[in-house]
Structure formats: structure tokens, C-alpha cells
Amino acid sequence: xxxxxxxxxxxxxxxxxxxxxxxxxxxxxxxxxxxxxxxxxxxxxxxxxxxxxxxxxxxxxxxxxxxxxxxxxxxxxxxxxxxxxxxxxxxxxxxxxxxxxxxxxxxxxxxxxxxxxxxxxxxxxxxxxxxxxxxxxxxxxxxxxxxxxxxxxxxxxxxxxxxxxxxxxxxxxxxxxxxxxxxxxxxxxxxxxxxxxxxxxxxxxxxxxxxxxxxxxxxxxxxxxxxxxxxxxxxxxxxxxxxxxxxxxxxxxxxxxxxxxxxxxxxxxxxxxxxxxxxxxxxxxxxxxxxxxxxxxxxxxxxxxxxxxxxxxxxxxxxxxxxxxxxxxxxxxxxxxxxxxxxxxxxxxxxxxxxxxxxxxxxxxxxxxxxxxxxxxxxxxxxxxxxxxxxxxxxxxxxxxxxxxxxx
Amino acid sequence: xxxxxxxxxxxxxxxxxxxxxxxxxxxxxxxxxxxxxxxxxxxxxxxxxxxxxxxxxxxxxxxxxxxxxxxxxxxxxxxxxxxxxxxxxxxxxxxxxxxxxxxxxxxxxxxxxxxxxxxxxxxxxxxxxxxxxxxx
Numbered sequence: 001x002x003x004x005x006x007x008x009x010x011x012x013x014x015x016x017x018x019x020x021x022x023x024x025x026x027x028x029x030x031x032x033x034x035x036x037x038x039x040x041x042x043x044x045x046x047x048x049x050x051x052x053x054x055x056x057x058x059x060x061x062x063x064x065x066x067x068x069x070x071x072x073x074x075x076x077x078x079x080x081x082x083x084x085x086x087x088x089x090x091x092x093x094x095x096x097x098x099x100x101x102x103x104x105x106x107x108x109x110x111x112x113x114x115x116x117x118x119x120x121x122x123x124x125x126x127x128x129x130x131x132x133x134x135x136x137x138x139x140x141x142x143x144x145x146x147x148x149x150x151x152x153x154x155x156x157x158x159x160x161x162x163x164x165x166x167x168x169x170x171x172x173x174x175x176x177x178x179x180x181x182x183x184x185x186x187x188x189x190x191x192x193x194x195x196x197x198x199x200x201x202x203x204x205x206x207x208x209x210x211x212x213x214x215x216x217x218x219x220x221x222x223x224x225x226x227x228x229x230x231x232x233x234x235x236x237x238x239x240x241x242x243x244x245x246x247x248x249x250x251x252x253x254x255x256x257x258x259x260x261x262x263x264x265x266x267x268x269x270x271x272x273x274x275x276x277x278x279x280x281x282x283x284x285x286x287x288x289x290x291x292x293x294x295x296x297x298x299x300x301x302x303x304x305x306x307x308x309x310x311x312x313x314x315x316x317x318x319x320x321x322x323x324x325x326x327x328x329x330x331x332x333x334x335x336x337x338x339x340x341x342x343x344x345x346x347x348x349x350x351x352x353x354x355x356x357x358x359x360x361x362x363x364x365x366x367x368x369x370x371x372x373x374x375x376x377x378x379x380x381x382x383x384x385x386x387x388x389x390x391x392x393x394x395x396x397x398x399x400x401x402x403x404x405x406x407x408x
Numbered sequence: 409x410x411x412x413x414x415x416x417x418x419x420x421x422x423x424x425x426x427x428x429x430x431x432x433x434x435x436x437x438x439x440x441x442x443x444x445x446x447x448x449x450x451x452x453x454x455x456x457x458x459x460x461x462x463x464x465x466x467x468x469x470x471x472x473x474x475x476x477x478x479x480x481x482x483x484x485x486x487x488x489x490x491x492x493x494x495x496x497x498x499x500x501x502x503x504x505x506x507x508x509x510x511x512x513x514x515x516x517x518x519x520x521x522x523x524x525x526x527x528x529x530x531x532x533x534x535x536x537x538x539x540x541x542x543x544x
Contacts, residue, residue: 312446314472318411318419330446330472339446351443387425387476389450389468390443405442 003372010325011207011302011360012156012184017253018209018363024256025211028249036246037237047248054255061258062182062201063192064218071238072246072254075215076183076204078231080107082217082242083179083200086228087148088115091177095145096120101133103160103342104152105181107202112150121145129346130295131160135167148177153185157329157342157358158294159303161189168197177226183207183215187261188300189269193218199226205250209363210257214250217242264363272361273301275370279359280304282374287381289394293343293356302361305329307343307352310391311384316357319380324373329356351390351400411473412507418477423484426466428452433537434463436530438522447471447515449479451522453486453494455530457538462486462494467522474512478502478519486523491530497523 008016028050036051038044055067064070073079084098100112102124112122123141127133133151142149149171154161164180171178179200185191186201187208193201201218205211219241220226234243261268284290289309308316313330320326329340330353339353359373385391390400411419427450428435434455441448448471454464465483469476481502486494502508502516 310470312471312475315419315476318416318473349444351446354443354446387422387468388470389439389448390470392427392450392468400443403439405444405448406440 003366003368005323006321007324007369007373009359009361009365009369009373010327011362011365012159012358013327013360014206014212015209015362016364017206017211018257018260020260021210021253021256025249025253028252032248034248036248037235050248050252051246054251054253054258057255057262058203058216058258059218061191061262062186062203062218063194065194066221068239069193069218069221071217071219071241072251073215073217073242074213076105076181076202076207077107077215079202079204079215079217080105080181081111082228082231083202083219084108084111084115084148084150085231086241087177087179087200087226088118088120089229090227091147095147097143097145098122098148098150099125099138099141099146100150101125101127101152101162102345103127103131103133103155103158104150105156105183108150108152108181125151127160127345129348130298131155131158131293131342131346132295132298133162133167135163135170138167139170142174142176146174146176148179150179150181153180153182153191154189154300154303155294155342156184157340157356158305158346159184159300160294161185161298161300164191164196164198171199172197177224184300184303187258187265188302190265193220199224200228205254205257208257208261211250211253214247214254216254268363269301272363272365275365275367276302276304276359276361278367279361279370279374280306282371283377286378290381291348291352293346293348302365304359304361305343305356306359307348307356308381309352309355310388310394311381312354313356315384316355316377316380319384320373320376323376326373327358327360329358330354414481414506415474415477415508418480418506419473422467422476422480424464424466424480424487425468427468428454428464428466433457434530434534436526436528436533438525438527438529440521440525441471441518443470447475447518449475449518449522451479451482451519451526453491453526453530455491455534455538457534460490460492460538462489462491471515471518472512474506474508475515475518477506478508478515479522481505482519482523491527494523494527 034043034047313328499516
């Protein structure tokens, strides 16, 4: 079977919407267009029913006891902002310290930076070479003033999955709230707020085959009852936590996406795990000096991140971008000229951070696509190595570290 | 970010990829950049010691598509130029030719550095011999 190009293998950035999700959403754009807050007519009632059904479906997927614990937002970034800023403001009397990790998404890290400017203190716990946050390091960072631990469930670049239940247990033990950015994990691997002791959880619809423009923040209501200050004031929607009309079609789609993820998770993750392993094995066994980034087992089944020594990431993407959509931790793909802080945090050296490529498989990825991407990656890397002065030096037996590089 | 057609052309069909022996008569080598910065260029010129004209140039580059294109273009421009004229190549010429966006200007700067480094190496190694050739 001929492969249809271009191939999308960048599912950490976004996922294609499941056609069943679109189907569920469509009536809510046209005949069921009511405002969910309209209490006195049927247009409002049916819109509200759609929004509440979505809430129930999402609550079920993450093991929340009560759909009321789900607060709709505009996406993962807003949920992270709301969780951190909302807790910081509400619990200011109790404490002013937050513990997080160095590999969090920027929505968490930049929010922390802002909170620091407002007088809070933040500890950024490092990660091991495999990307795992040591629970004991978190314990060691806690102070009497700590009000919140925020550690992502799974990383967006390397896919490494953290020890959620252990961190949750530690938080409970110390009476500290536990927030997790589970944007990459929800819908892909089992996430259970009860079993993992999660008090606040961020997720986003478009990372799980739902629509762009909607996310959610789970806010625990019992054991403990978590209270957060709103960031957006107005009509008091979402029980006063997030004012603004809930985008009904998006909420309906989010719920449907959650329902389908719940049904297909076991099957999808097993299939994608096998395909990912095939892709990984093919590349690592064919190309010398390629390195897997992140933990080899504790990672998302659809995620693969590899550094190709001596070639620069963006140049690899450029060789593939007509046929395959991928992402790189290379500085040249960012606006800052800094390579990925996540890969750098693993201690692999900046030159390998510049050489990292991220693959993200998804529900609609086929084996033919995986074979094609493996084949083309190998071709492009080989071609670029032929024109790499570093590869030439390494082949001559020169230790690259012995050269006095003249950095710009 | 979309690449200009010229960058894509140089990336897909790089001119003059390769290496000369570093000690070959008339060869000057420049190695600039650093792996941790994500860009390393090796640019070599081969100068005719009788005429002072750059007869051939080769490069190898570790870097993004714009870095590859900048060094590929540089080798194209170097061929046939006298060493003195080669020193007149400015990074802004490369920026204009390849239509590099602001975020990629450092690639052109590196290419200019590579040209200068190769010429410096050539002059250090071969200036005396060249002078001898021209006076005899």
C-alpha cells in the first residue's frame, strides 16, 4: 500500500480530531446553539446537557468522583496558570513556596517565574539522566511554607512518566496540594486522580483527538476541598472559578474524545507501543551513535525521542519536512536559539540536545507510515553526516572535546 | 518558518561538499562555530600559489539548513576569486542572496568567519612559498 504523504508524526503538539468527535459536536454549532447558562428555555437546557455530559465523560476518564470537579478552560496553558496562580493567591496565608521540576512545560515554568516576581519562592527539582524526578528530591525541597507540588505526569518531549502515586502520597502525608500537568498523558495512559492522590490536574482536548480551544482543570472537592482564586472575573461560570461562556460544541467534543479514549486506550497504547518500538529499533540498530532520550520503559507508548550525534536537528527536519511532520529540540526550531531545556536537563550535552528528534505516533498512525519514516530518517541522517565536519573528525579519531571551539 | 527557495536549493544540492588534505599545497582550512551552539562550519580553499587565485573550495557543515546553505554559497562565491577579493565577501551579501530571516543571520556571520579563518590559515601556511613563487 502506498503511503499518503505528508505523514503526521508530531502528536505531542496536537492530534487529528477523531471523526466521531466532530460528529458529536456538529449539532451544537447549529440547531443546539443555546447558551448553557440560559435557565428558562429549551435552547439553554440542551446546551447545558451537552456541557454536563462532557464533564461527566471527562471525569470518568480521570477517575474523578464528581463531574463538578472539572472546570473547563481554554486549554492546557490556561489550566496550568489557573492552578498555580489560583492556589498561590488562595493559600497565601498558609505559605508561599512551590516545588516543581526543571522539565515542566513552559506554561508551568513561566507561571512560576511570574509568581517569583510576586514574592513567592519556587524550587525547581532536577531530573536524572532518564528524565525521572526523584521523589526524595521533592521531599527534600519541601519546607514549612510549601503549599503546592507541581510535577507533570508525562513529559511533552521525552515522554517520561513520573511516579505520580508516590508524589501524591508524599503530598498527602505533608498536607500539601499536588498539581499535575497531565496534558500529554490523559487519554493515552491510565490517569486516576484518586489512586494517584492528585488535587489539581491539567488536560487539553486537542492532545487527545478532541478539538482545539478547550482544556480542563480538575479541582478536588473532597479530601481535601481545594479552593482556587479565579483569574478571569465575570459572570461566575464554572462555579465562579472561570467566568466566560463555556464553548458548548468544544465541551461536547472534549467529552466525546474522553469517552473514546477510555474505550480505546488499552488497544491504542498496545498497538502504538509496538510500532514505536519498531521505529526505535530500526533507527538505533541501523545508525551508529544514536541515543534514546528519556526513560526506556517509563514513557508514553507513542513517544520516541532520539539524538543523532553529529547532525543538527533542524537540518534533519528540513530533509524530511515535505514528507514527514516531526519536531526537534534543536535551537534552530525555536525563536530563542537555545536548544531544548528538557534534553539539556538530562545532562546529555548541548550538542546532543541540538541533535534531538521527537516522534509522536497517534491513533491513526499505520505500520507503513512507521516503516517509511524510519527509512527516510536513516537516509537523511546518513546524507547529513556525509557533510558533517564533526562526523569526519570523529571518524578520524579526534576527540571533539579536545578541540578549542571558538563559540560565537 | 518557511525557507527561501535558494536555501532549499543549497540544502538539497549542496555545492562543493568535501575536504582537501589540510597539508596539500595552497590549502587553507577554517573551522568555526561550536557543537554546543549547534553550528560548526569547516571551509577550505585551495589557492593557486602562482596566481593567488582560489581555484577550488570545499565545505562541511554541522548546522541547520540555513547554515548549510550559507557555507555552500560561500564556496561557490570563493571559486575564481583572488584571496583579496575573497576577504571582501560580507555576511550581509549572504543574507541578501539567501533571503535569510533575522533569526538566521548568525549563520551568515559564521560563514564569513569561516572564509576569514580559511584565508588566515592559508596565509600562515603558504604566504612565504607564494612570495617565493611570485618573485622567481
